[in-house]
Amino acid sequence: EAGVTQSPTHLIKTRGQQATLRCSPISGHTSVYWYQQALGLGLQFLLWYDEGEERNRGNFPPRFSGRQFPNYSSELNVNALELEDSALYLCASSLGAAVGGNTIYFGEGSWLTVV
Amino acid sequence: AQSVTQLDSQVPVFEEAPVELRCNYSSSVSVYLFWYVQYPNQGLQLLLKYLSGSTLVKGINGFEAEFNKSQTSFHLRKPSVHISDTAEYFCAVSDLRETSGSRLTFGEGTQLTVNP
Numbered sequence: 001e002a003g004v005t006q007s008p009t010h011l012i013k014t015r016g017q018q019a020t021l022r023c024s025p026i027s028g029h030t031s032v033y034w035y036q037q038a039l040g041l042g043l044q045f046l047l048w049y050d051e052g053e054e055r056n057r058g059n060f061p062p063r064f065s066g067r068q069f070p071n072y073s074s075e076l077n078v079n080a081l082e083l084e085d086s087a088l089y090l091c092a093s094s095l096g097a098a099v100g101g102n103t104i105y106f107g108e109g110s111w112l113t114v115v
Numbered sequence: 116a117q118s119v120t121q122l123d124s125q126v127p128v129f130e131e132a133p134v135e136l137r138c139n140y141s142s143s144v145s146v147y148l149f150w151y152v153q154y155p156n157q158g159l160q161l162l163l164k165y166l167s168g169s170t171l172v173k174g175i176n177g178f179e180a181e182f183n184k185s186q187t188s189f190h191l192r193k194p195s196v197h198i199s200d201t202a203e204y205f206c207a208v209s210d211l212r213e214t215s216g217s218r219l220t221f222g223e224g225t226q227l228t229v230n231p
Contacts, residue, residue: 033217045218045220050216092159101147101209104209104217104219
């Protein structure tokens with residue numbers, strides 16, 4: 001069974017540009033989560049999507065946005081890139097929107113470098 | 116809101132020695148507890164989780180953790196480590212609120228380095 005897949009693996013963008021990262025969840029999973037892992041800042045929750053809807057959002061500016069498609073895949077868009085957006089972006093998926101407890105499975109991540 | 120504190124940012128040990136990685140949490144609601152491992156340049160892999168029941172949880176690769184509600188701790192242990200256990204370990208919690216789903220709040224991570 002395929003795990004959570006993310007693309008691209010690496011992405012280099014110039015400050016001010018837009019970046020789009022993509023994620024395919026495990027088959028049968030309807031919830032997708034995005035996390036940012038920046039050097040020295042740990043793992044920070046960005047967004048949670050379930051059944052096509054944005055359910056929760058972390059403490060990030062509006063230029064971080066995304067969506068979930070009918071097949072439950074998701075994309076994360078980062079507009080007006082800043083140098084500090086350079087990080088590993090991890091996508092994760094889980095079953096449903098049940099309250100807690102469902103195991104979240106992570107992809108290998110997409111490295112975004114802003115120069 | 117919850118928070119997770121991993122008390123050691125780096126833990127160096129020798130091969131075949133025992134190890135304990137410490138994790139404390141705070142939350143105003145009941146939580147579920149997780150430990151994940153991240154090998155270099157990879158995503159996170161679940162080691163073990165505590166949802167309910169026995170406070171001693173066994174996970175993959177010989178790791179186990181004990182939930183202590185009174186001390187709000189969830190320390191990770193392994194009786195004998197291998198070189199291949201060198202990685203970053205993250206403690207995480209998820210709460211029971213419907214608005215959170217299975218969203219995780221992570222600690223800052225502990226880098227375990229196993230030396231020969």
